[in-house]
Amino acid sequence: METLGEKIMEKDLVSIVMPCYNGKRFIGESIESVINQTYPKWELLIVDDGSTDDSINVIKHYQTDKRIKLIRQSNSGSAAARNNGIRRSKGQYLALLDSDDIWKPNFLEEQIRFMKEKSAICVYSSYAMINKNSKEILKPVKVKDKITSKDMESLNYIGCLTGLYDQSKHGKIFLKRN
DSSP: EEEOOOOEEEEEEEEEEEEESOOTTHHHHHHHHTTTOOOOOEEEEEEEESSSSHHHHHHHHTTTTTEEEEEEEEEHHHHHHHHHHHHHEEEEEOOOOOOOOOOOHHHHHHHHHHHHHTTOOOOOOOEEEOTSSSSSEEEEEEOOSSHHHHHHHHHOOOOOOGGGEEHHHHOEOOOOOO
């Protein structure tokens, strides 16, 4: 990952970056999982990565909520889409959520509370995998209680949908493109 220090604009705001490429089938459920969060101070930056299906119309249906912003770009891959959203994020906190992932309603509230209690820069959690019918499959993916930078050099232990990062501590962190 690359670090770039930039001014964070809004304290306690969570910027959620959601890349989307042909996500029509699941993106509505993903967006609803954000709308239903018990933590209300968020912005959802959906970066459409050149979808050729009806994703845009599904997204536009939810834009009555002014916290939801659509960013369109030509197809450049998920890392570029995430970086585009990160660049435009205004929040103190940054979270990533793919267009086929969902959060439980108290996810953000619990992560923010834990982060503040522990004075942490980054938090993450275990997660469950679900099938196309939203039924849990396999065992939940359990993560270590503590992950070091050396751990991360060998394997990414943090599922993108579970991480929450305080951008005010070290600036914006962008993904490297492969």
